[in-house]
Amino acid sequence: MPDSTRRNERSRRAILDAALELAGVLGYQKLTIEAVAARAGVGKQTIYRWWPSKGAVLFDALLARTQDTEDGLPDTGDLAADLKTVLRATVTEFADPAFAGPIRALTVELAQDPELAEQYQQRLDRPMRELKKARLRAAQDAGELRADADLDVLADLLFTPVAQRWLLRTGPLTPEYADAVVDHALHGQLTDNR
Amino acid sequence: MPDSTRRNERSRRAILDAALELAGVLGYQKLTIEAVAARAGVGKQTIYRWWPSKGAVLFDALLARTQDTEDGLPDTGDLAADLKTVLRATVTEFADPAFAGPIRALTVELAQDPELAEQYQQRLDRPMRELKKARLRAAQDAGELRADADLDVLADLLFTPVAQRWLLRTGPLTPEYADAVVDHALHGQLTDNR
Amino acid sequence: MPDSTRRNERSRRAILDAALELAGVLGYQKLTIEAVAARAGVGKQTIYRWWPSKGAVLFDALLARTQDTEDGLPDTGDLAADLKTVLRATVTEFADPAFAGPIRALTVELAQDPELAEQYQQRLDRPMRELKKARLRAAQDAGELRADADLDVLADLLFTPVAQRWLLRTGPLTPEYADAVVDHALHGQLTDNR
Amino acid sequence: MPDSTRRNERSRRAILDAALELAGVLGYQKLTIEAVAARAGVGKQTIYRWWPSKGAVLFDALLARTQDTEDGLPDTGDLAADLKTVLRATVTEFADPAFAGPIRALTVELAQDPELAEQYQQRLDRPMRELKKARLRAAQDAGELRADADLDVLADLLFTPVAQRWLLRTGPLTPEYADAVVDHALHGQLTDNR
């Protein structure tokens, strides 16, 4: 059983960096442990010693990258505008293969590895979801949003369409689409809503 | 170049059946062409002759299975109720590994293979989307839904949250969740919506 | 179970040749299946499919090489001279690393793998021993050699000293040593032997 | 560079004992430095600090074991009987895996490591050879053995057949074989010897 106090930090960083870089360039299929080890200048065993799977490495790599950006959503007082800002930024990020590649690779892993998905939910999805809900709750408190809205459901309505369209390429991913999602999610579509 | 008139229909069926069955049992990772060929009692070359990739086999297998169920969405005159019926059915189907396994496997493939994703969009996603939009347009014509609603966006709002939650296991997939998604998507959440 | 009728003869030869060559250059320790496969331009599985171990490959390689040289020992009517000729030839062969390297490697394997040793005994040692005994028996029939000599023991006396000295480098391996072995083995050393 | 005055005698003994024991149980292939260190309760570095190779450890271990038994060959005045006594004892010892295992392991090493073989020759083979030659010289002095016999060659004739048969398992290793070797080596086989 490995003793984490003896862990070589230099190797750990090299592995995570190599994993991110290769995931961006090669995609998930062609991302191999061998290639990560070679690129990182590390023995394969050093990867297997500390991570149970290729997905876990990717997960840690992405976790390390996003550690810093836990800023919370913007709050200008205009919920729709703030959400559009965030979603448009997401659309822009997803257009960059170096950024989106590793995320796509990890997503593929999550879909196949329930245990990793559980980790993901706890350490990445839940915190990000809380940030989103915090912004929505602020809008609720400001009377901008209905008091009876289920913020979890609303967050899904706002963020899953863009994620899904990106993941499965079911349509063009444009800023206009992001705006439309926000508008439709917030304004409702039944005629008796007015 | 293979001559499709000489194609052995028995082998084709055996391959598609084996692919579906193994995808349900093993998941995508362990679904191999070798295993499909062995299970189907078929030479590997017979698979490679007719399909370009593992994903393409799965795609055809699922296509064959869903060919029959192109019925259109129910229309009782109550849009919300009809949508809940459909989404609740989806939730139920996704709970059955034999059904959901192959779809999960295919989804994983789609996320990695843009060419296959294009095929998917044209031959499965678009037709299904048209059925959804047809039902929504009927509601629009009936004055139940706003005339200025973008039906594509609305369809995404209604169907991607459930699909995403199922794919990435980001939360419990229950009938209540399905209902809540429909309610929130249709009724809007801004307070000045009333 | 592999079907030997489908075996690729070109690959088989390439593997045996590569094994012999590498065994001569690298010695047994550094002789790896990976290197043999690479040198032979062959997949590793092609080796594992047909041979159970590294030693078995070497064995077949040496077997193929010595297949042709089953000529029998020379018989000029002078036993001692003939034996000296043979042993001096052995000494010369053992001095060539390209020849002796693979034999050394195989010998190391034989010492550790009783099953391979059994194969060796049946397919290489025994036939060679019979050739030796045939020559000795001819000498016996000619009245040159005692009728009560145990030819197996005598063969060991004649051939193991050179083999052992070569294998363990316990002394210089010279033609003179070969001659001395033959003389001492044949003439006896007790004074009442005259 | 290790300072031998600081050497931990307890560790040294534990390593040698562990090496002997494991060589007897596992054979040479599976005898690893890791296993020796673990069995001896010692860090690997402690082995690498003091010995250059696995073979050197084994060598020292066997050296320590045989240090005591430097008694010389028996001398009852009957050379053949004394030699048979010794060779029969050797046959008996070789039948005990706990005894023969380590020797086989070392022999395998010697065949592959000329430097170790040189050490072996000087520190084990030569002394033992001198003991044998001393007994033979005594027989020579007693007029029992020819004055012109080359004692080195004769010693090889007497001792290598048994060693070779044991090492390569080319035949059954029995007391009778030992006797026959002695008889044939001493009495000569040419008919004009009488």
Next chain:
DNA sequence: GCCTAACCGAGACGGTACGTCTCGTCTTTAC
């Protein structure tokens, strides 16, 4: 109703990557 070309099951082939094991070196921890 035969001929012959394609498809078929089978599986060997050259490869790549897997996850494990051991090597010999280097580093940390605890006594």
Next chain:
DNA sequence: GTAAAGACGAGACGTACCGTCTCGGTTAGGC
């Protein structure tokens, strides 16, 4: 201050599949 413990870079192990390539043996039209 010395060693145990063990992490490290390296690389071979034997296995699993990849996608391609022969093999004979059926099939199923075209003549």
